[in-house]
Amino acid sequence: MASKVLHAIFTDDDILMQAVKALREKKYSIDEVFCPFPVHGLDKAMGLPHTRLAITSFLYGLVGLAVATWMMNFMMIEDWPQNIGGKPSFSYLENMPAFVPIMFEMTVFFAAHLMVITFYMRSKLWPFKKAENPDVRTTDDKFLMEISVNENNVQAIAEVLHENGASEIKLIDNK
């Protein structure tokens, strides 16, 4: 870990994108960008890998479907196959239409909630978590870019940032 980082503040997301592209072109790696709102295309410009949340959601949905199917097969068919209003409880398939609403809802429930929880865990979000905010203005109207530097490249990086419209550049010790 580099001992010092540069904090560059931008006032506009277009200028921020320009600076990201300029830094990436010169092969400097950006640690983090703080924005007050989602900037369209920023992840692509920074070269971040695509999220796999959708894939986990699909798998969680399958789990939900399996849980619903197993639950109702056990309760309605195996454990106590009563005759309720003449519905055929001889096999799961015969009575399946009646189970579909629950199978659907359980699939959605598992897919949605487990994906959200996955998102919280992966992004390390929970109540009473200490906010990691390098500058309070980034939640309002400023964009902040954080770049690890060492003695050799600090000047070069600062120049690139300056040329690309950074309104403030600060060199601070990395804690």
Added chain:
Amino acid sequence: MYTMSNKIKLFSLILIIIGAIGLVVSFINAPSSVEEVKEMLHAESASHGGESVAMVGDDHASEDAHADEHAEHVYHQLQNKPWAALYVPALFIFLISLGVFVFYALQNAAQAGWSPVLFRVMEGIASYLVPGGILVYLLLVLSSLHLNHLFVWMDPDVVAHDEIIQNKTAYLNTPFFLIRASIYILGWILFSKLIIKNSRKMDEGFDLSLHKRNFKLSAGFLVFFIVTESMMSWDWIMSIDTHWFSTLFGWFVLASILVSAVTTIALVTIYLKGKGYLEYVNNSHIHDLAKFMMGFSIFWAYLWFSQFLLIWYSNIPEEVTYYAARLQDYPVLFFGTVILNWALPMLILINSDFKRINWIVVFAGIIILVGNYLNFFVMIMPGTVGESWSIGIPEVSSILLISGIFIFTVFKALAKAPLTVKHSAFLEESKQYHY
């Protein structure tokens, strides 16, 4: 500017000729008398090694009477067969072009920013409304002239002995039926002609009043459409099973129309793009169409299941016969449509990357079109040919005939105007569209 290639012309003409020959053959092969059917049934039971003999009781007279009745029944079904085989694709493909026009009107009324580069493709497909509408109307007229027994309530002998149908004759009578049908078809064609004419006129220069007029016409058409579509599905499809009714039937048919229509737009777009014609169409446009394909196929499954579940669950005899007939005689097709129209498209198109790959969209599209043809098949056949159904020469040749006419009309219409509209309020946005 697109010119219709000779290959397509030849291909569609071959389809029409093969289809027409096959259809003529199947009309000739349809049994012309009950005697012929009796012989046929006899030969069939003989080839089964006399199994049927054991089933029938001892009383010779009642056995004969029963066999006669059965032969008469089968005779009507077999006579209906080529008619129903022609009616299914004629209706299905006509409704596809109608659905495409509905989608076009939706894009206008919603002021969509992604779709103007696809407008000409939609207009081209909607041009089949005229020949398709004439064809469907002709079939309805022929039915009302008693050339076939597709609609059982058109037969006065049947109605005379059927109290349920008698109570419905205020709505289900031939003159009113034909008047209604002509109102729907003429209305749809009129709206399409007006809106498309305005769009062509706009090529000469952007005109805000034309844009506004098309917006209003589209909104008006959508109101007209949703009323007429609902009644159309009662008239042309639900009335085949005259004793049965379902309240969400119109929506169910609508879902089938929309998913096939969007699929057809996607297929024609991918074809034209592949030939290098649609300069501004990118894979984001294909992605959007594929999303609509997936969404509407899930919508179809939702309505299919809602209709089935409610009737299966309450199990009221007067409603459930509809599904009993299908489960007994069409089990594979009945459940097969769910796999083709919902499970496969959903699993194939759920992946965002797959929705941008042409061959995958084409693959899913073919599955959806086949599945929705079978959906119409399962809606219409049980009431017209019952257990005597098959997918043979009459069915395949009428699909070939109608799709030949469809392809010829559509690509001829596509060649009539530049494939990208020259002016539209949202054209620039659509050209830059990126998802």
